[in-house]
Amino acid sequence: MRFISSRLIPVAALATCLATVAGCSSSGSGTAAGAAQSPGGQPKGTITWYANQFGPTSTDVRKTLITAFEKADQGITVNLEQAPSDTDTFRSSLETQIAGGSSSFDVYNGDVTWPAQFGKAGLAQPLNSYLSSSFWSQFSPGLVSSLTYQGKVMAVPIFTDNAFLFYRKDLLAKAHLPVPTTWQQLQSEAATLQKDHLVKYGFAAQFDSYEGLTCDWTEFAADAGASSVNPAGTASTIDSPQAVQALDFMRGLITSGVAPSATTTFQEQQSESLFTSGQVAFLRNWTYAYADSNGSGSKVAGDVGITNLPTFAGQSGPGYSVTGGWNLYLNPHSKNTPAAVAFMKWMGGTQAQTIIAEQGGEIPTVASVLHDPAVQASNPAFPIAAKNKLNARPSFVAAYSKVSEAIYTNVNAALTGSVSTQSALSAASQQIGSALSNTGL
């Protein structure tokens, strides 16, 4: 009971505060936030951007973007409100505030997996009526459709993220081994490096019981030709021979000693610190790991290579990478929608996207910016990202968070060896089925 009451307190408190604030602002009207549009039709006023930090930790790209926007668009001031770095915490904070009617922020950052869930619950304002089709057509193929729920575009993509294979160039050179292109090759090369005492562990990834495991699983499964949900989003497809093959291989990485058994408790940070401390030869991680592992805090700086993920032997390479990344959503309670939309439109434009790519180190969403030679040269990950085979998590279903829970809890249980791979997938399949039919927890 403790948690629900404490969780509901903010909602109740917020409602009371909002009533008070609304009363205050109406008596003291004429504030910047209240002014929606000047007589000329140009949006102006102050808006608040509720955003978690992205890009490098040394400089805050968000502030760079705001400064550039305020300079380019005379009349709109943007306040930055710091959001929780943990995705789930951020989501619950958004849900309680928006469902409580809060207009304390106008635009917010959100994960790529949220459009269907937020669209169904009305937590984000659909954008079709505010932004024209020529705006949407500038983004990389497939991006906008992944942000569409029941024909309505729910968000502006501000950067995408891909997964890569990071490897130790020095170790492969010492052992005269090529960069692996299949998972089987990676496993045997890793075992060789371990046997020769060149490195303690062979491979690290994110196998903890959390959303990141759904990402890793989706990639291995896609490489083996398996999926979790059918294209119509009506039934589970996870209980298949190909899925068993993928999960058996993942479990085999642990039982063979190539991946440490603690991989089943690893999220991004733990797997990356194992790599940057020089204890593992291969790492599956996101774009930022390249900058991190070549940075000053890394013991392997200068020895790190980056390439596309491998696939299973017999499949055409490279392997699949899931798409991650973040978007801008519009708060349905915004008091200054025109200014908020102007900011979102600018963030999906060339200038902002170039800043995000060159200074933020994130993959830009606008196709022309990604293919700009200057941008391509600014980060070794970008040319490789251009060759990635992409695969989305089944986030087009509104019950995605339940589907994902069914995947990561059961796959994690199988990876620790507490249940067999086959029974884990049967359980996952049954739970995905009840999630899609909206029965059961």
Place this chain on the structure above:
Amino acid sequence: MAANTLERRAARRGWVFASPALLVVGAVMIFPVIFSVVMSLSNVSVTGNGIGLSGITGANYSVLVHAPRFWHAVEFTVVYTACTVTVETVLGTMIALVLERLQAGRGWMMALMLLPWTLITVVSAELWGYIYNGVYGVLDAITQAFGVPGVNVLGTPVSAAVAMGVADIWKTTPFVAIMVLAGLVMLPDDVTEAARVDGAGAWTIFWRIRLPLLRPALAVAVMFRILQAFGLFDLPYVLTQGGPGTSTESLALLGYRVLFNDLDFGPGAAIAASTALIVLVVCLAFLKVFRAQVGEQKG
């Protein structure tokens, strides 16, 4: 008669003075509790304009009753509470007995002991996470020194639950110790003195006289601990994410996920209400047994 009127007037004035505080308590505690019970019995729809409730239904509870994941969370939370509270009570009482005898430095010892209790659980859970880490954790280094490599404590259901219990016991035993110590200090010396004069040994005095007299203090400590342990959330949230699989998923963590990850407010509220009901039953049962024992002692 006059005194009675005065008392009544004083009482009325007392209510007047207390009413602002009571209003706040009502707004931030009682309202959400009632609201969540109502929510658990309704069809709930989440919209951008708030949470819509309609009709009266048992569907949310029916979902729970048929979900193995819910029953697993109940079982885990009950067993976890029983084990940790028992160990904490025994350890806490032992520590309190030692502290009571300490003449010099008792204040320092108490301050030192309260350090784990004052740490925010999320922080201490992160610290325990470093200890338990299967690659660079302290525990791993110690076991390796004894020739047992690669112990992944958080990687199997039983060891993960035990590891979490240890972190919990480390943090909250001092709380029990302080509560019991307060009880010990209040005990009348003349009773033990009289027993000693009558020739009772140290064991007899402890088991037959001091422990029964300590019961009220112990009861309060245990009740607090049961209430808190049942709301177990931060430890599994940080240490295990409820894993491996869902083996260490507590009722509070399950409720949080259902409410805020899945936006299933109906079943989520039902989990919260059920949790409250279970705690209430456990606490009432505990008090009943406890009172019966006190009654026996008096009789």
